[in-house]
Amino acid sequence: MLLLSDLPTCPGLFYGSRSRDGVLSRMRIPGGILNVQQCRTIANLVDRYSTGYLQVTNRANLQIRELHSEIAPEVWQDLQELGLASRRVEVDPIRNMMASPTAGIDRQQLLDTRPLVSAWDNYLQTHPELSELSAKFSIGFDGGEAVSIRNLRNDILLAAERRSGNSEIVFRLYLKGDTGIIIEQSQCIAVLAALTGAYLEYTKKRPRIDGKKPRLRHLLADWGAESYLEKIEKNLPFALGRRSIELSERAIAPNGNLGIHRQRQSDFSYIGIALPLGKLESKQLRKLANLAQKIASGTLRLTPWQNLVISDIPNSEVSEVKQQIADLGLHSSATRLDSCLVACAGNSGCASAATDTQTHALEIVRDLAQKLTLDRSINIHFSGCEKSCAQHQPIDITLVGIQIQQKGETIAAYNIYAGRKDLPFGRQIFPAVSVAEMPRAIERMVRVYQRFREPQESLGEFCDRWAIDKLQKLLSPDNH
Incomplete structure (x- = not known):
């Protein structure tokens, strides 16, 4: 072991x-x-x-x-x-099932998904044959929370919806996209088991791809979603409901996993704590656990945004908890540049990376923090190569590491992308920016955004609104 x-x-x-x-x-x-x-x-x-x-x-x-x-x-x-x-050791490498970090406490939620998470984890633990699945196989449960995970990447997603005209809560099934399939709460584990079993059989018959087990996306490319669903329905004791409800528009709280928020339990609040690059010292973990035990329910919740939540804090104790968090060198602000910062391991930990993303990310946001004041959050992602392991969808600003030649030397640099229009990183704004020039380039982007944005517009949405040539001209150093 x-x-x-x-x-x-x-x-x-x-x-x-x-x-x-x-x-x-x-x-x-x-x-x-x-x-x-x-x-x-x-x-x-x-x-x-x-x-x-x-x-x-x-x-x-x-x-x-x-x-x-x-x-x-x-x-x-x-x-x-x-x-x-x-x-069971065999099933340990399979990816963690994802759920909202505010499951059970979110004021907007339709359903508490924590029992489903436990039930599916128990199913995995009691079916060692599933160890043959790709270790990247992933399942998410979204209960309709404001702190939603439905836009994060999962092979299979169950998202809670309310049936029109009554109070019944059901789940809509997503496989890359919306399938239109409606699942009763009591049917969820059976449907997941059938989907997983069919995928397992597929992996046994299909050869490896680049030495790796086929992913669920390969099955969907080969079979199509409808054929996949027809195959699993034959093994279920019930028919799958199809398109019986309209999709509801639900408000998603941008970076609602950070800051102070009231819970659905009226006398309590939760605090989302920023962990720059997800890093947490062991002594901080101990003290946060002690704090949660002393004042709250003794529970810490990890988030898919690499942050942490303390839940069930009596409203009268929120100020005290916030101060003790600050005493640990941490904070809960969503408008600091280190709050929504993501970076892969970089070349200190990964042979594929061209740059030291972790070091560069922290150095650059510390520099910018002295020059910029934000009134809303900006998401920045540093990727050491084009694999983009740490962030799988375009966000506000994405920086992809490369090596360039400058004055006869090979140095680290980044291609800078912004917005959410083009996969996988957004649209390229500046190519081959050296690490030394990076703070100035990002500072220009933020200042232009703050000057010309529309109300409630994110930096990514602002960049998407402009034609690329006009945006590049607007952000050019010659205009500053």
């Missing part, structure tokens, strides 16, 4: 993967929810075997980098007893 040789490409907890900065281990946290005892155990594990910090990932996993020795066998049993390790 966690052998330091013959490591897989996709890490789990029992078997890590090797990266440039050592062994990487990933801990699945179903739905992202941790209790106090789990937090303390994780902090102790990080201190004993690694470098004193861990990272929240974009699936609300916990990631431990730079493991320097094999984890002792007796530790695994403790982790399993606490629910921090899979009961």
Whole structure:
């Protein structure tokens, strides 16, 4: 377990993967929810075997980098007893199921998805044959929360909807896009099991692609969504409902996982805490857990935006909790540049990366923080190569690492993209910008956006509104 040789490409907890900065281990946290005892155990594990910090990932996993020795066998049993390790080693590497970090407390939610998360995790644990699935196979549950995950990438998504004319809540099935299939709450696990089983059989018959197991998208490309659904329906004891409700327009709170928000439980609030690049020191984790135990419900919630939520805080204690968070060197503001910052491992941890994304990201936002004041959040993503492992959809600003020649030397640089019009990064605004020039280029983008934006318009929407040549001219250094 966690052998330091013959490591897989996709890490789990029992078997890590090797990266440039050592062994990487990933801990699945179903739905992202941790209790106090789990937090303390994780902090102790990080201190004993690694470098004193861990990272929240974009699936609300916990990631431990730079493991320097094999984890002792007796530790695994403790982790399993606490629910921090899979009961079956085989299924551990499968991706964490995703849910809103405000499930059960969101004032807008239609349904609490936490029981579904637990039920699906139990299904995985009791079906070891599913270990043959691609480790990247992913399922999400959206309960209609304002802090929604329905726009995040999942192979299969169940999104809650209300039937027209009555109070019944059902789920709509998404496979890349909306299938029009309506599923009763009691049918969810059976449908997921059928979809997963058919996908498993597909992977057994289809050859590997570039040495890797076929993804669900390959099945959809081969079969089509309708054929896939027809195949699984034959194995279900009920018919799938089709297009019986209209899609509802639901408000999604931009970066609602950050800041102070009232819960559906009227006497309580939650605070979303920003973790720049998802990094959290073990001592911070311990103190946050102690704080949650002392004042709130003893629960910490990890988010797919690499942040953290303390829920169930009595409204009278919110100011005290906010101050104690600040005392730990953390904050809950959504309008700081480090709040909505995403970066892949970079070349310090990944051989594919052309640039040191983690270092560059923090250096640049620290520089810009001294020059800019924001009144709304701006999402920035640093990717060390075009794989874009840490962020799979266009956001406000995306920077893709490259190497360029300058004065006879090879130096790090980035292509700068903005907006959400063109996949995978948005539209390219500036090519080959050196790291030294990056702060000035991004500062120009933000200042122009702040000057010319329309009310409630995000930076990405602002950039999408302009023709590319006019936008480039507007952002040119000659105009500043």
